[in-house]
Amino acid sequence: MPARTPQQSHPASGIARVAVPSPLRRLFDYLIPANTHVQPGIRVRVPFGSRELTGIIVAIVDQSDIETSQLRPITEVLDHDELIPSHLLDLWLWAANYYQHPVGDALHSLLPAGLRKKSAASIRSHHSDPSQPEITPTDTDIPTPNSQQNEAIRAVNDSSGQFNSFLLDGVTGSGKTEVYLQCIDHILKQDKQAVMLVPEISLTPQTIERFRQRFSAAIAILHSGLTPRQRLNAWLEAASGVARIIIGTRSALFTPMAQPGLIIIDEEHDASFKQQDGFRYSARDLAVLRARHESIPVILGSATPSLESLYNANTGRYRHIQLTQRAGTASMPTFQLVDTRRQLSEAGLSSDLLLATARHLKQGGQVLIFINRRGFAPVLHCEDCGWTSECPSCDARLTVHRKPPHLCCHHCETRQPVPDHCPDCQGKSLGTGGTGTEQCESALATAFPDTPVLRLDRDATRRKGELERILKQINNGEPCILVGTQMIAKGHHLPGVTLVGVLDADNGLFSADFRGQEFMAQMLIQVAGRAGRASQPGEVLIQTSNPEHQSLQTLVHDGYHALARTLLNEREAAAMPPYGYLVIIRAEAVSMAAPQRYLTLARQVINSQIHSQQLNDIEVHGPLPAPMERRANRYRQHLILKSSSRSVLQSLLTPVCQILEGRSESRRVRWSVDVDPLDML
Template identity: 40%
Template sequence: MALFSQVILHIALPVPLRRLFDYLLPSELETDAIDVANTIEKVTIGQRVVVPFGRQTLVGVVLAVDTHTDQDVAKLKPALSFVENQASFDAAQLQLLNWAAEYYQHPIGDVFSMALPGALRSPKTIDEQLPKVLQKCDELPDKQALPKNAKQIHKLYDVIRSGSFTRDELNKKDITSTTIKKFIDKNWAEWTTSGQGSSAVTASHINEGLALNTEQAIAVAAINAVNHHQCFLIDGVTGSGKTEVYLQAIEHRLLNQWQVLVCVPEIGLTPQTIARFKQRFDVPVALWHSAMTDKQRFDTWQQTRSGKARIVIATRSGIFLPFKSLGMIIIDEEHDASFKQQDGFKYHCRSLALYRAHQANIPVVLGSATPSLETLYNVEQGKFSYLQLQRRAGGSQMPTTHLLDLNRCQTQAALGQPLIDEISNQLDKGRQVMLFINRRGFAPVLMCEECHWLTECGRCSSFTTYHKNSNLLICHHCGFQHPTLHQCLGCGSTRMTPVGTGTEQIESNLANLFPATEIVRLDRDSTSKKGEFDDKLNKINAGQPMIIVGTQMIAKGHHFPNVSLVGIVDVDGALFSSDFRAAEKLSQLVVQVAGRAGRGSIKGQVWLQTKFPEHPVIQDLVNNEYKDFAKYALNERKMLSLPPYSHHIILRAESTIPDLGQQWLSNLSGYLSDYEGLSILGPTPAPMTRKAGKFRHMLIIQSQSRPYLHKLVNWLLENLDTIQKDNRIRWSVDVDPVDLS
């Protein structure tokens, strides 16, 4: 046999194992010892390859090729085939993903698989996935030679004479598949791959922007003056015109023929954002988020890779896209927790953006009215440049804040009477009112009035939320659903009553209080169908008097100029959390929601309802600015040696056996307890001890030195199978956690 086995492929596979897998070359590429060096040169790092794995066939990525292996060469299997001769990842992506897998302690094959669009996780080539267009062939006859009464044939003839069209475009022109097939069979037309090239951006592609105030002009000038890696924080009050600063900074990059990535925290922000970007720039603007189909995501991936897409507006996973000429990254609402992936590969988009920008030597712009304490700490340390926008753009004023003590007033529909009166007053003036409550459904729980039994989720340490419209009890943690109970499972009583308030109940009660006023509800339930969210946004932007009721979906980034009053229905639940970040998250949320008021010519007002008006966080929100809270909170974190003045990694363990996770983590902590410079917190039950039938425990490892912490945890994970293997445990690692639940 030829000595082709000397060439070893080191492949990342989409399996939950922290290692590469060694394979031989596919059998059709076997070579002799003389050609080994040439063969290695022909294999491209970043190529996708099909390999056998147990009884499965998997698509992996070649990350190294050489003549060395730690395995017995005789036992290595050959790969089945290379998917194509080109790499699916460029050098910058390979470096980014290798770093991400190492830093976040996640299986490398899973990281590479996640960075591919779904269409490329199968053994199909990139060329096979490219969009096809129908174009005319040289054999297309003169029109006079066509049958005179064949209207469809004449119609398609006229269409393809004018250019090339996708199948969707032909469908919109009412061209039938039969007619298309007839043209192809006669060699009058053919399907070809559409061009993916990019064209130069000129001043004619850019519409004039808004006039900048002094603060905005300084920010734009500072960003545009930089042609190397630098991170800017734009700390701008709500309505201060951060987006206009982004747009004018983007203009400078586009005219220098760069691409720009704009990351937003929520899918809900993309329609409004993309409309504004397309209005300003006559260049290809692409979208990337989880609600897109595999085909749509592949199209964005390919347009980004070819350089055709000049601006990409994306949620967190857009940070992995393969840009041809990336010139700047913008992270809007950088404080938002949704930039941290909470399941599977637990990465943070902001951290990866900073690494990628450093790698490409380009600027990063972070924007927020309520910057995270980690970002403010980096400003304090001189790592980030600080740009402030302290005035609202266009002359609009900051809203007035009112504290409503629910202990001292009558309530209707979960609203204090003074707030109801003010809502009525604003509606009479033709204005819009927004009410925020961070609980969807009708009520958080149903309760028996006889024995006080509550509708609990059988799989979680939680209650099922009552959804009146769908007549269901739903657990918002594991997704369990059950038809609404009309009889207590504890005592058999039929006196079941909803306890607490959700968006459905607020909407229903407001309809009774204000029967002549339109109520628009914005939450995940009311916008689940395609197009519903955009329809509701268009209705709000029409400016007619109405009441908008919503969850966090309405809190971020939206510009509703006719909203004069914002009511925050209930913040008390967040005041007594076990999470040390709770006060920060609450302050950010309240400031962001309040920022929806008075963005037009009307001075807005914010009403904050609470039963704990003397609570220091509430007093801080009412009497001071966010920067005052942040300064106090950073000092508090410093005294307690909490992040960002220290670093955390959480080891989580889940099991169907109640105390097994705690025992498993306790044994692990013993291996770390002798090391200096480490604080071991736990193991403790997670705040939600049981979720989806699994009992959850966690161990927090803390250190002042990030490299030291990573080194020790990396050692622990590498030796985990030797130290302590238990197939009854499902464990995960969370580096730099933002949620302790």
């Protein structure tokens, strides 16, 4: 819908179609002032209602659906040259349409914050800017690749200058990063650029350090832990070609490259590559599309590939390259299931695990204990009346923390002091249930008083530089015990670790999410892969109250790929992804009834469109309460669409979203569309 207002005519040299940051799913037309040069991909200031906003020109057109006299002119042109290359702008527009997100809001969410207003698109150096390092590569002892690594490197390098998708499927410790490095070296010698995405900020320092030791090329770093100026500098350095290597998290995928050569997605299975709010895009899937647009190869690397990527490899969409052996002299760790029903435990630690910990420490090894729960305990309860500490804003319990003492909801961050008596019966018999990282850390420090116990979770690493300090202490090789959450399961190279203990492997076995077992298997194999990565053999103890569960048995005895085949067969029988496609329309409001009423309306609109377009291949389920119905004082409902065809879903969603956007009911709830959802909760 073009922007318009009654006004006098303005001398103009055309009409610009502009993406403006707004919740409306449309572009807006503005007059181009006479003698003004503009082109798609530049920023402009435009009047929008009573405000003035920064928009992005996406097209120059000759005509508008609105009379020229009703159009308002561009106020100011902010860029002289193209800021976003045409092929990247096309990708952004495609992504906004596919993921059914307002196009202006999508484009602006992908720009660095420094470019969302009137700031000049210019590099300003700062002493603390990590994208301007002193370049002193020190890694002259480059390892010799084994035969499998050589095959992978050769395949990718032979695809230089043309599109090809590679699934680099390598066991933990197989040297996938060395394959990345040698492929990047090949690209740099052609005077091209490479972008590498990692799933977590916590992986970025370790990755950057290894790259700086190897290459003298300038590296641009992009993640949410940087200041707006640092991110803008890195973005512009990549766009201008000054930075030859770009390393970052999810949004770094949209960074322009002057001479694109290679895209790498490390740990491609990781759910953090899918944005879970706002513009809900998948960086992994869009990386393949971008590589196709730019005619360059893309590598998707993982020891536990997603079922979607394995399916694409099985059907020939991706070239499947496997690394089945660890690099150097390292061997794969051994696995053992520990039945917690038959052992007493201290803070969740079985006697078998404590004995194994003592043995490995005595042999000079390091021990990693994985427990995916922060805090001291998951719940505080009254032993007299049964009261439990519930979050006042969510359908969840408050977690007990001891450092410092407080109760915290890990969903909405509500915090309360720890009571000294039961608020229901006034009794003093308050106890905790379950185990978290703090309790485990305390118990291990008591059991092994002469050994440093380090905790690695979001709470322990909040302070700047703390993560790097902990990793440095671990990497000095001295015996220690590391207690952590999923932060430690994502790609960290910890050569001193010889024992991994997993405290609770059962959560994913009975998840309400159909992906629960896939996620459980990926997490277990990834954390187990931290053991035995150097010359000492590794051992993995997995504590479970369901040791006979077939998925655990298959995973431990036959490996991840055997379980993946079983899960793929189950998905095919149920026509679930990757054999079918899902969309969730989510609605939430402070009122319990409002989201259900709204999604009932949405279902009526959907059924009308299905009938008018004669779309037979769509199932509609709901409205249904979300598994956690109330979060942060808002009630949530889902409407689930399922089809065997992406195109059929898209042909339905586009008119449905336009209709819903125009309904007054849409202003009474917060609603969104999640295409290809990873989080069903």
